[in-house]
Amino acid sequence: MTKTPHSAILLFETTIMLHFENFVSVRAAARQLGIHEESLRRLLRMGSLNGQKIGGQWFISKEQLALFSATYDARTGRRKRLL
Secondary structure, three states: OOOOOHHHHHHHHHHHHHHHOOEEEHHHHHHHHOOOHHHHHHHHHHOOOOOEEEOOEEEEEHHHHHHHHHHEEOOOOEEOOOO
């Protein structure tokens, strides 16, 4: 059995951490949108908002959240209508 060099493990962990800097949790995203966490999970399950489920938890990219929040109306739970 071969051992993985410590530097390879450190590089892998650093890469993973950099990748997660571009994502937010359901809790943070729900606060930003002004909706309940479970409502946000429902939007993710329905596909209305793109996210990734990792280890049983949803994560939303900051870019996708910004695009979604620009068109989402928390009062009605629907996308804003453009006139």
